[in-house]
Amino acid sequence: MKSLSIVLLVALLAIGGCASPLAPPSDQLFKSLGYGVILPIYDDFIDESALLSDSAAELCSGPSADLLAQTQDAWRRTRIPLKKSEAFRFGPMKTLGVDQAIDFWPTRPENIEEVVAATEPIDDTFIENLGTSAKGLPAIEYLLFDPEGGNEQILVELNDPATGERRCEYLSAMARNVEAKAVLVRQAWDSEDGHFLRDLITAGGDSDAYPTVSAATSDFVNSMIFLAESVQGMKIGGPLGKRSGGTPDPESAESYYSDNSLNDIIANLEGLQSLYLAKYGIEDGSGFDDFVRLQNPELADDIADQIEAALEAVRAIPPPLTEAVVHHAALVETAYEEVRQVQVLLEGDFAGVLGSTVTFSDNDGD
Amino acid sequence: MTATKKDPFKDLFFRPTDIASVAAFRFFFGALLFFSVIRFMAKGWVGQFYIEPNYFFTYYGFSWVKPWPGWWGMYLHFSLMALAALGIALGFYYRAATIFFFLSFTYVELLDKTNYLNHYYFVSLITLLMIFLPLHRAASLDAWRKPDLRRSTLPAWVLGSLQLQVGLVYFFGGIAKLKSDWILQAQPLKIWLAARPEFPLLGPFFQEAWVAHAMSLAGLLFDLSIPFWLLWRKSRPFAYAAVVAFHLMTVKLFYIGMFPWIMIVAAMVFFSPGWPRRFWPKSWGLFSEAPPSLNAKPATRSGPFQKLGFSLCGLYFLIQFLFPFRHLLYPGPVTWTEEGYRFSWNVMLMEKNGSVEFQVRNPLTNQTWQVRPREYLKPQQVKMMATQPDMILAFAHYLAEIYRAKGNADVEVRAEAFASLNGRPSQRLIDPSVDLSRVQDSFQPKPWILPFQDKGR
Numbered sequence: 001m002k003s004l005s006i007v008l009l010v011a012l013l014a015i016g017g018c019a020s021p022l023a024p025p026s027d028q029l030f031k032s033l034g035y036g037v038i039l040p041i042y043d044d045f046i047d048e049s050a051l052l053s054d055s056a057a058e059l060c061s062g063p064s065a066d067l068l069a070q071t072q073d074a075w076r077r078t079r080i081p082l083k084k085s086e087a088f089r090f091g092p093m094k095t096l097g098v099d100q101a102i103d104f105w106p107t108r109p110e111n112i113e114e115v116v117a118a119t120e121p122i123d124d125t126f127i128e129n130l131g132t133s134a135k136g137l138p139a140i141e142y143l144l145f146d147p148e149g150g151n152e153q154i155l156v157e158l159n160d161p162a163t164g165e166r167r168c169e170y171l172s173a174m175a176r177n178v179e180a181k182a183v184l185v186r187q188a189w190d191s192e193d194g195h196f197l198r199d200l201i202t203a204g205g206d207s208d209a210y211p212t213v214s215a216a217t218s219d220f221v222n223s224m225i226f227l228a229e230s231v232q233g234m235k236i237g238g239p240l241g242k243r244s245g246g247t248p249d250p251e252s253a254e255s256y257y258s259d260n261s262l263n264d265i266i267a268n269l270e271g272l273q274s275l276y277l278a279k280y281g282i283e284d285g286s287g288f289d290d291f292v293r294l295q296n297p298e299l300a301d302d303i304a305d306q307i308e309a310a311l312e313a314v315r316a317i318p319p320p321l322t323e324a325v326v327h328h329a330a331l332v333e334t335a336y337e338e339v340r341q342v343q344v345l346l347e348g349d350f351a352g353v354l355g356s357t358v359t360f361s362d363n364d365g366d
Numbered sequence: 367m368t369a370t371k372k373d374p375f376k377d378l379f380f381r382p383t384d385i386a387s388v389a390a391f392r393f394f395f396g397a398l399l400f401f402s403v404i405r406f407m408a409k410g411w412v413g414q415f416y417i418e419p420n421y422f423f424t425y426y427g428f429s430w431v432k433p434w435p436g437w438w439g440m441y442l443h444f445s446l447m448a449l450a451a452l453g454i455a456l457g458f459y460y461r462a463a464t465i466f467f468f469l470s471f472t473y474v475e476l477l478d479k480t481n482y483l484n485h486y487y488f489v490s491l492i493t494l495l496m497i498f499l500p501l502h503r504a505a506s507l508d509a510w511r512k513p514d515l516r517r518s519t520l521p522a523w524v525l526g527s528l529q530l531q532v533g534l535v536y537f538f539g540g541i542a543k544l545k546s547d548w549i550l551q552a553q554p555l556k557i558w559l560a561a562r563p564e565f566p567l568l569g570p571f572f573q574e575a576w577v578a579h580a581m582s583l584a585g586l587l588f589d590l591s592i593p594f595w596l597l598w599r600k601s602r603p604f605a606y607a608a609v610v611a612f613h614l615m616t617v618k619l620f621y622i623g624m625f626p627w628i629m630i631v632a633a634m635v636f637f638s639p640g641w642p643r644r645f646w647p648k649s650w651g652l653f654s655e656a657p658p659s660l661n662a663k664p665a666t667r668s669g670p671f672q673k674l675g676f677s678l679c680g681l682y683f684l685i686q687f688l689f690p691f692r693h694l695l696y697p698g699p700v701t702w703t704e705e706g707y708r709f710s711w712n713v714m715l716m717e718k719n720g721s722v723e724f725q726v727r728n729p730l731t732n733q734t735w736q737v738r739p740r741e742y743l744k745p746q747q748v749k750m751m752a753t754q755p756d757m758i759l760a761f762a763h764y765l766a767e768i769y770r771a772k773g774n775a776d777v778e779v780r781a782e783a784f785a786s787l788n789g790r791p792s793q794r795l796i797d798p799s800v801d802l803s804r805v806q807d808s809f810q811p812k813p814w815i816l817p818f819q820d821k822g823r
Contacts, residue, residue: 025563026563026564203564204562204563204564204565204569205564212562212564213561213562213563213564214561214562217561229738229740233723233736233738237736242734242735242736243735243736244735245728245731245733245734245735246732246733246734246735247733295556295557295560295789296789298791299791302791340723340782343721344721344784344792345792347719347720347721347752348719348720348721348784348785348786348792349719349786349791349792351719351786352557352717352718352719352786352787352788352789353557353789354557354561355554355557355558355560355561355717356561
């Protein structure tokens, strides 16, 4: 019996190989992602939304072509960190309802025009109480961009003696609301008023939100998968005609009015890449690639390479997307397939190697 | 005077055995069922899984099973099921309660493959068995209100059948682990343990590959041997301690809900038949009459209902032994094709994730649509369908119906499905060239499931 035990032990050691950790410390990963990627992106979102708010206020003091162009540019710049943050759209962004409040699309022009035509005074409280389809960056986009009439039409509307002032008040109030929401989310992540990042870092320990590390990684994984699926199926697939029998449907593109669709998608994928590699700006920390590398070095590189391939494919599409789906459909199709492969890798291999639960329910499983 | 001929068969199966342990089992198991149903309702799962979905993945031959209409229908169903569980626990109109519970619980399970769980299957089987086992003849309201029902013993096969049913779960759970992934690669434990660094005391060790190998081997040996250790009187206390420790560990490690508690209670059937008498005062009158003599002769006659029950039990267990092996009738690894996977005690056997999209095409107009399952299914359904070919086929048929209803007289539906098994790279699961809308489901092997390629990790 004793000799059998020894044989078994030796066999186990032989099969298991030398001690080799299967995963790096989770707190290190979450710290790296939190301080290196998530908080900086939210900080950028605050900065850009503040500039948007200032630009909108200046525009409304006297609408002009230059000020309109400046505000449009501020709007585009605000989109970048927001779209990057879609890679980790869980936590305060969701629980506080901010995602819907500032980024509801497709835009519903009728709801926006209804507000313009109403008489109730517009202030911050009024905006706060509005339905999600009548506020946020997509609603601001509708007031700033006109794909048919161009900037001239926008200036006509903003200078209209009957509704122009109200239209501008509405625009400015929405911009202030977006800035306020950006600050709210950032504070909820890490400040005196919020500690969601601490809950992530202490997952499996003192965390209020995550009883296990696996629950925390599942939130990241599901968010990343959802983003890849959304980019492929809706943001590219929709305009490409994948949902309309093969006939291109440019009006279904995100940021249709501003023709900012490709920039949005690129920012989405860059956010995904930043999160996966824990690399934002000049910061390069321990990311999911390091996490995966310990179990499967080849997979770690495959995912990184595929995200980069998807980015390159999207960057190769001549803007705007609304025209590319008609005139450069092959390039858009290539991007569609590359993003699909990102989704497959995330949903299958990535989720599998992390042992995370690709679901949104806590039902039992055996 | 001629000597009475010994009948070893009768001795084995019909020897009078103290009723106390099976009555206690009835109580604890019924109480657990009651708690489980209430828990299910409290967590909002009735609505989430049986009211909100627009589509249900019914089992082959059971497409006629539908949820009750309206939100109240299913809640009423579950409420009555809870009452039936209570009836089982208390032994109140026991047989009616057991029949009702079995039918109502199994009906719920038949509604949607998405929610298949091995321990739900176990509950259906046990309650089916219990219909034929007179577990209400002691420590029950039925025995209290109808003293004629009371017994102090039952034939040995009654307890034996419960022990065999519980033992089968472990044993076949072990048989299922006789796979190279589990034994040689320590998968999926390697993945699952690495994801739990915060586990008390052992968390840091879970990051080591050799620990996953050791635990895989231990789990295999545990499953294969524990029924026998539980049966042997000398090892029983230690074996049950191991059962409790094992299942408590799984409670901490995995999200498997009621399974550990069900097995901890179920394993009590291996205790000595008279064990409850030590804990309940005689004055309570739960178990009337003195404990049976150990040398009591087997009953020379058994009632017609008991004979029928015994015969049905025999057939039942024959099926139980054969059914888990049906996957051998199909080509390819069962973890990949999942043909014969359910109802075979493949418990916590794999980490499998998938991604599936569908292409619907109208061959007359050449219009094509890419369909994301999420547009029609709930998240849990999307997740489960992505790795199970029979569910992919069912959804393809559903999509065909939808698009025909939209005015497409003829449609083709194809699946772009990829799956990753136990840490391997994703590979195609379904032949993307096959029009699944024209494939009829059956028990025949499914040639449109692509062969598994054991690529490296």
